[in-house]
Amino acid sequence: MLYGATIFPTAYAMHPSELGKALEERNFESLWVAEHSHIPVGSEGLWPGDGGLPQMYYDTMDPFVALAAASATTSSLKLGTGIALVIQRDPIHTAKEVASLDVLSNGRVALGIGAGWNIPEMSDHGTDPARRFGRMRESVEAMRQIWANDIAEYHGEQIDFDPMHCNPKPVQHGGPPIHVGGVYPGGLKRAVAYADGWIPIGGRGDTDLPAQLAEAERLCAEAGRDRSSFEVSIYGSPTKRDQLDQLEDMGVDRVVFFLPPSPADDLLPRLDTLGSLIS
Numbered sequence: 001m002l003y004g005a006t007i008f009p010t011a012y013a014m015h016p017s018e019l020g021k022a023l024e025e026r027n028f029e030s031l032w033v034a035e036h037s038h039i040p041v042g043s044e045g046l047w048p049g050d051g052g053l054p055q056m057y058y059d060t061m062d063p064f065v066a067l068a069a070a071s072a073t074t075s076s077l078k079l080g081t082g083i084a085l086v087i088q089r090d091p092i093h094t095a096k097e098v099a100s101l102d103v104l105s106n107g108r109v110a111l112g113i114g115a116g117w118n119i120p121e122m123s124d125h126g127t128d129p130a131r132r133f134g135r136m137r138e139s140v141e142a143m144r145q146i147w148a149n150d151i152a153e154y155h156g157e158q159i160d161f162d163p164m165h166c167n168p169k170p171v172q173h174g175g176p177p178i179h180v181g182g183v184y185p186g187g188l189k190r191a192v193a194y195a196d197g198w199i200p201i202g203g204r205g206d207t208d209l210p211a212q213l214a215e216a217e218r219l220c221a222e223a224g225r226d227r228s229s230f231e232v233s234i235y236g237s238p239t240k241r242d243q244l245d246q247l248e249d250m251g252v253d254r255v256v257f258f259l260p261p262s263p264a265d266d267l268l269p270r271l272d273t274l275g276s277l278i279s
Contacts, residue, residue: 020070026275032082107171
């Protein structure tokens with residue numbers, strides 16, 4: 001089982017270049033960073049978490065800029081978005097950002113994507129919330145066309161472009177692995193249909209994880225896919241060794257620990273504790 005960490009990269013958090021290096025030194029496999037372009041006034045109450053919307057949602061940096069900073073001080077750490085709101089993004093620009101980061105990091109990008117929860121945020125970008133899941137799939141298909149072809153074109157219901165050149169191409173052939181975030185059952189079904197992995201958040205939605213993993217096995221077989229090539233990554237992982245062992249025994253491929261957007265003095269002791277679980 002692989003071990004990652006996720007954070008909202010903010011101006012008051014540990015710098016991504018320092019955090020990436022510290023994670024790599026402690027044998028973490030990956031760093032995943034969140035995304036929100038903005039928080040429309042009045043939309044805070046839509047957040048599905050407990051309590052009020054945390055300040056970090058208002059303050060998070062661009063995920064690809066933060067990951068580029070982390071890539072400069074690391075050599076093996078995977079660099080993931082957790083999650084990129086591709087339904088709010090231009091797919092051509094996003095394909096170029098992802099490919100550029102993959103080149104600069106020598107093929108270490110993992111693209112976690114989702115449709116998000118903030119309906120006004122989507123609408124501000126011109127996205128129809130009622131059609132967001134269709135747009136998410138088209139975004140993936142369109143970006144894969146760009147990454148895989150010297151001359152790319154895509155014609156969908158919401159995304160449409162004629163033949164074009166768009167470079168650089170990612171180091172990872174055909175583009176980086178794509179992981180769909182979202183609760184069961186919809187998130188899992190979408191991930192099996194067109195992605196390389198699924199990111200459920202621990203404690204949200206139906207939490208019968210063994211049943212969910214059995215369903216992942218069934219859906220992969222139904223789609224003619226090998227479950228061993230489809231990664232399940234648990235966000236909000238527990239931090240007790242016996243619970244981590246249970247997740248590994250169930251067949252979870254990766255656990256991702258939440259980190260608060262704190263400065264280095266606060267985060268480094270926490271990373272030492274989590275690093276001891278990994279070793």
